[in-house]
Amino acid sequence: xxxxxxxxxxxxxxxxxxxxxxxxxxxxxxxxxxxxxxxxxxxxxxxxxxxxxxxxxxxxxxxxxxxxxxxxxxxxxxxxxxxxxxxxxxxxxxxxxxxxxxxxxxxxxxxxxxxxxxxxxxxxxxxxxxxxxxxxx
DNA sequence: GCCAACGTTGGC
DNA sequence: GCCAACGTTGGC
Numbered sequence: 001x002x003x004x005x006x007x008x009x010x011x012x013x014x015x016x017x018x019x020x021x022x023x024x025x026x027x028x029x030x031x032x033x034x035x036x037x038x039x040x041x042x043x044x045x046x047x048x049x050x051x052x053x054x055x056x057x058x059x060x061x062x063x064x065x066x067x068x069x070x071x072x073x074x075x076x077x078x079x080x081x082x083x084x085x086x087x088x089x090x091x092x093x094x095x096x097x098x099x100x101x102x103x104x105x106x107x108x109x110x111x112x113x114x115x116x117x118x119x120x121x122x123x124x125x126x127x128x129x130x131x132x133x134x135x136x137x
Numbered sequence: 138g139c140c141a142a143c144g145t146t147g148g149c
Numbered sequence: 150g151c152c153a154a155c156g157t158t159g160g161c
Contacts, residue, residue: 009147033146033156054147098148117146117155 005123006039007050007060007112008086017051017061020088026064028120029073029083036120040082043069049086050123050131052098052112059095060131064088092135100134 008028010016020026031037049064068085101107107130108114111121123131 011147058148115155116148116153119146 003044003047004042005048005050005125005128006043007052007121007123008064009052009054009119009121011055012053012057013055016053017088017091020051020062020064020086025067025085025087027074027083027085029075029081031073031081031083031119033117033119035115036118037082039120039122040084041070042122043084045069048089048128050128051088053095054119057095057097058099059097060092060135061095062088062091092132094135094137096131096134101131104130104134106130 012018015026028040031040043066045066045068047066047069049066050060051062051064052058052060064086066084067087071083071085072079073081073083098112101110102113107127110123110127111118112123115121
């Protein structure tokens with residue numbers, strides 16, 4: 001089964017990597033953007049997710065994995081928005097900043113750079129590898 | 138159905 | 150704190 005990869009943004013002072021670690025499994029709800037919601041609908045259990053700190057830090061800090069997919073947002077009375085659950089996998093050796101990603105001309109096309117306001121973005125396999133590589137340097 | 142006004146997100 | 154980008158709302 002072809003796994004896809006994603007990037008999810010969260011403000012660390014609201015819900016950061018440490019909160020996900022503490023909870024062991026987090027529910028990603030409250031997303032009210034169609035593109036982000038569609039991305040979540042496309043997720044499958046086992047998909048890998050970069051965990052990104054927006055606003056404070058502006059960097060990818062860790063890798064998480066989808067544990068439950070295709071659920072409806074429990075905070076949505078209309079039951080029309082999607083949600084997923086995810087668990088932490090590991091912290092990156094070193095955070096990869098948005099600045100570094102933007103500085104790489106081959107990353108211009110990724111949703112993270114193109115659509116800065118999108119809170120749930122798709123990461124293509126080659127982009128995933130490039131970011132991982134940066135975290136090891 | 139168009140578009141101006143407004144609100145929100147998130148980088149800087 | 151400012152502003153650009155984007156989404157939503159509401160008047161016409």
